[in-house]
Amino acid sequence: MTAKEEFINIYKENIKRQGADNLLDYLINKSDFFTAPSSTRFHGSYEGGLVQHSVNVYHCLKDYLSRPRAKELYKMDYSEETIAIVSLLHDLCKVNFYSVDYRNAKNDNGVWEKIPYYTINDTMPYGHGEKSVYIISGYLYGDSRLTREEAFAIRYHMGFSGNEDKNSIGKALEMYPLAFALSVADMEASYYLEGSNK
Numbered sequence: 001m002t003a004k005e006e007f008i009n010i011y012k013e014n015i016k017r018q019g020a021d022n023l024l025d026y027l028i029n030k031s032d033f034f035t036a037p038s039s040t041r042f043h044g045s046y047e048g049g050l051v052q053h054s055v056n057v058y059h060c061l062k063d064y065l066s067r068p069r070a071k072e073l074y075k076m077d078y079s080e081e082t083i084a085i086v087s088l089l090h091d092l093c094k095v096n097f098y099s100v101d102y103r104n105a106k107n108d109n110g111v112w113e114k115i116p117y118y119t120i121n122d123t124m125p126y127g128h129g130e131k132s133v134y135i136i137s138g139y140l141y142g143d144s145r146l147t148r149e150e151a152f153a154i155r156y157h158m159g160f161s162g163n164e165d166k167n168s169i170g171k172a173l174e175m176y177p178l179a180f181a182l183s184v185a186d187m188e189a190s191y192y193l194e195g196s197n198k
Helices: 003-014 019-029 049-066 068-073 080-089 129-137 148-155 166-175 177-193
Strands: 098-104 112-120
Touching: 003 049, 019 080, 049 068, 049 080, 049 177, 080 129, 080 148, 098 166, 098 177, 129 148, 148 166, 148 177, 166 177
Parallel strands: none
Antiparallel strands: 098 112
């Protein structure tokens, strides 16, 4: 099963809110979500890296939340829908965000050739996590909108890797355990499943 097929299966099986079908249609037919990289040169910097990263974060979050300590001590008990929403959709800010450009480099034979690479082309400079929340909120609204904890989890999924005020990050992670869990899952996927050594 491809990452795209797995993403769509998980999405359709778990996300049932009003507007979810329109959001999936947008991802499939009106965006580059399934072909975009996840970064320009770090984790997932290849075609399809974004969808693979999203699926990886889903599995990492599921594993993290299944720990008895997370459930019993930290009271992290979330619906399958919430888990799917925050993990699969946390990086929608990267949709239609990357472009391919070319640079000159020598190949193995010492001959100069044009090599493709990804560059950032941010046509909606609205931050990172907050842009994902904004995009999702255009589809899941009214009674189907993101809960406050879902919105904060997506907004602060970068944890202390983000550019925000560190006190705000710490407070958000303290107030919303799902934000902390998602940031851990995001880092696990980024550094251990998709890092530059993979």
